[in-house]
Amino acid sequence: MDQLRLDRIIFIGRTFNEYIKMFNLNANMLRNKKLLDCPAGACAFASKGKAMGIHIKSCDIAYYFDKQELFEKGKADINHAMEGIKQTSNLYNWTYFNDIQELKQARNQALEACYSDMLINESDYLAVRLPDLPYENNSFDLLLSAHFLFMYAEHLDYEFHLACLNEMLRVAKDEIRIFPVVDLSGKPYQYLHEILTYINDLGHETELIKVDYEFQKNAHTMLKIKVNNNTSVLY
Numbered sequence: 179m180d181q182l183r184l185d186r187i188i189f190i191g192r193t194f195n196e197y198i199k200m201f202n203l204n205a206n207m208l209r210n211k212k213l214l215d216c217p218a219g220a221c222a223f224a225s226k227g228k229a230m231g232i233h234i235k236s237c238d239i240a241y242y243f244d245k246q247e248l249f250e251k252g253k254a255d256i257n258h259a260m261e262g263i264k265q266t267s268n269l270y271n272w273t274y275f276n277d278i279q280e281l282k283q284a285r286n287q288a289l290e291a292c293y294s295d296m297l298i299n300e301s302d303y304l305a306v307r308l309p310d311l312p313y314e315n316n317s318f319d320l321l322l323s324a325h326f327l328f329m330y331a332e333h334l335d336y337e338f339h340l341a342c343l344n345e346m347l348r349v350a351k352d353e354i355r356i357f358p359v360v361d362l363s364g365k366p367y368q369y370l371h372e373i374l375t376y377i378n379d380l381g382h383e384t385e386l387i388k389v390d391y392e393f394q395k396n397a398h399t400m401l402k403i404k405v406n407n408n409t410s411v412l413y
């Protein structure tokens with residue numbers, strides 16, 4: 179196993195509202211459901227959602243680190259990311275966020291909300307190293323995964339994607355939603371067809387759904403997997 183280093187973690191996250199939009203969710207329908215945000219990074223989805231009665235657990239490799247150090251790293255990562263986005267602003271649609279200031283404010287709010295929730299609800303934040311997920315079978319009604327699979331195709335190979343999906347299918351009871359289905363350059367994930375065939379062959383249903391959120395150009399579609407619990411295939 180590679181040694182974990184904080185300087186190799188980028189601790190950035192999205193707001194509750196971005197999650198609602200990118201995953202085409204209705205917050206009212208999630209009340210009393212069990213959700214897993216995987217990997218959750220510095221997202222505000224869990225902290226806000228819990229206040230609304232949604233049971234959300236978060237997992238990420240970053241949670242192996244000290245919370246205060248992570249928070250400081252997150253602040254630095256936001257500043258660094260904003261510089262990068264300024265140089266490549268043509269790759270983004272400036273409609274959801276009007277400008278870089280609004281974007282920076284949203285990222286800081288998400289980080290602060292995540293950090294506060296980590297301090298209060300420590301046990302909701304589990305350090306994991308995907309593809310392994312240390313949860314029981316069928317633990318969550320819905321598993322959400324944003325900006326990880328497909329997006330980092332350059333660093334995460336096809337076998338790693340399959341291993342993550344197998345674990346996600348094992349711990350999810352009803353549904354998995356993954357956003358987006360493009361890589362960092364905005365190109366569709368190279369092996370998307372093979373991934374869909376793989377999941378369908380296991381007996382689960384897949385659907386690609388265009389959503390009302392496209393900050394990075396071309397990142398507008400999520401993969402919805404309806405988990406078939408009666409499948410005879412053993413993971």
Ligand SMILES: C[S@@+](CC[C@H](N)C(=O)[O-])C[C@H]1O[C@@H](n2cnc3c(N)ncnc32)[C@H](O)[C@@H]1O
Nearest residue numbers: 191192217218219238239240306307308324325
């Ligand atoms: C771009 S962030 C996405 C966070 C959040 N889902 C969002 O949409 O803002 C990717 C996250 O993946 C986490 N990560 C990277 N490799 C991982 C692994 N092997 N296991 C678990 N988490 C990992 C990083 O720490 C980071 O928080």
